[in-house]
Amino acid sequence: MFATEYETTSSSSLSSRRSSTTTLSDACLSDELALIECIEIIEANVEDPIINKANEKEKKWWIDGNYKTIDGKKLPLILMEDVSYDEFEKKCERANASKFWEYRDGTVIIIELPMRDHEVAHGEFADQFKEAFYNLPRQDRVRNIGTTTCYASGRKGRKGSKKQSDVSFVPKGLPNPAQYPSDPEGNPWPTIICETANTQSLQSIIQKTTQFWLAPHRVEDVIVLKLWPWNSISDQNKSPLRRLTCYRFCRRTSPRDARGNFQPVHAIEFGTIDSKNQPFNGCSALGRRTLSISPDCIYKGCDRQNPPLSPFPLANDVVIDLFYIQQEIFAVMKKS
Numbered sequence: 001m002f003a004t005e006y007e008t009t010s011s012s013s014l015s016s017r018r019s020s021t022t023t024l025s026d027a028c029l030s031d032e033l034a035l036i037e038c039i040e041i042i043e044a045n046v047e048d049p050i051i052n053k054a055n056e057k058e059k060k061w062w063i064d065g066n067y068k069t070i071d072g073k074k075l076p077l078i079l080m081e082d083v084s085y086d087e088f089e090k091k092c093e094r095a096n097a098s099k100f101w102e103y104r105d106g107t108v109i110i111i112e113l114p115m116r117d118h119e120v121a122h123g124e125f126a127d128q129f130k131e132a133f134y135n136l137p138r139q140d141r142v143r144n145i146g147t148t149t150c151y152a153s154g155r156k157g158r159k160g161s162k163k164q165s166d167v168s169f170v171p172k173g174l175p176n177p178a179q180y181p182s183d184p185e186g187n188p189w190p191t192i193i194c195e196t197a198n199t200q201s202l203q204s205i206i207q208k209t210t211q212f213w214l215a216p217h218r219v220e221d222v223i224v225l226k227l228w229p230w231n232s233i234s235d236q237n238k239s240p241l242r243r244l245t246c247y248r249f250c251r252r253t254s255p256r257d258a259r260g261n262f263q264p265v266h267a268i269e270f271g272t273i274d275s276k277n278q279p280f281n282g283c284s285a286l287g288r289r290t291l292s293i294s295p296d297c298i299y300k301g302c303d304r305q306n307p308p309l310s311p312f313p314l315a316n317d318v319v320i321d322l323f324y325i326q327q328e329i330f331a332v333m334k335k336s
């Protein structure tokens with residue numbers, strides 16, 4: 001699209017550069033490939049094949065809450081079979097595992113492990129998102145309801161119909177009780193959520209996004225941060241070579257496929273390699289890879305103060321700098 005180079009060769013810090021230079025057009029091409037890859041997954045519409053079953057040691061997560069012996073490379077992993085939904089719910093609460101386990105027809109599957117890179121990725125997203133609201137009156141801000149459980153039917157008791165996200169934001173100005181509640185207390189659905197998939201496959205997180213979060217009358221924008229497997233290789237600057245990709249789904253502006261499933265508006269590479277395992281330095285400094293979230297999506301469902309002309313309390317898009325998220329992820333990876 002644009003041929004402008006990100007890095008000019010006149011700077012004096014040549015030695016500290018990575019081996020190849022990513023131009024803006026290269027970065028656009030990497031994003032384009034990531035978008036095509038994601039759309040193919042949505043169109044294929046297949047579930048992850050699950051072949052591994054937990055051994056006695058791994059079943060300890062179910063029995064006493066200990067997951068330390070589980071190898072992330074074995075996921076998705078069948079934890080237990082022939083379990084009733086009530087029992088699944090009870091165990092989930094006890095082990096604080098709703099984000100990490102999935103229930104499918106009597107089978108409990110581990111899809112994600114509680115890891116530090118997973119936690120810091122959406123933690124940094126949440127910090128940056130909230131900063132955009134600091135100067136607003138309290139009633140115009142958003143509430144971070146974190147990993148609160150949302151119910152497909154707005155009430156308890158329906159099989160496989162409740163999910164948690166990693167981060168979720170609800171504008172304080174939304175009507176409550178809501179016309180389409182997210183829980184038995186009548187609370188509204190969050191408008192913006194962020195999900196991190198580390199050991200969870202892209203297929204699995206995309207399916208949750210398109211089938212659950214973006215079903216009618218639910219979430220507006222879903223931000224997915226996919227942390228691809230790291231093979232423990234770093235570059236000469238000791239920066240890990242790892243692919244990281246951000247996808248933004250938007251109910252207002254996302255294209256939809258023939259089945260009606262939402263596709264991402266953007267895929268943005270923000271790691272140090274791309275989908276072809278080629279070095280990628282399009283995200284090697286602040287401001288290069290950013291994600292914009294519109295007030296139209298954040299405040300969806302809130303009354304404008306002076307309709308129809310007055311804008312929402314926030315004049316500009318919330319801009320998330322993906323470089324900070326990359327740096328947070330890399331910082332905890334190096335220590336582990």
Ligand SMILES: [Zn+2]
Pocket residue numbers: 220221249250251252253294296297
């Ligand atoms: Zn949107």
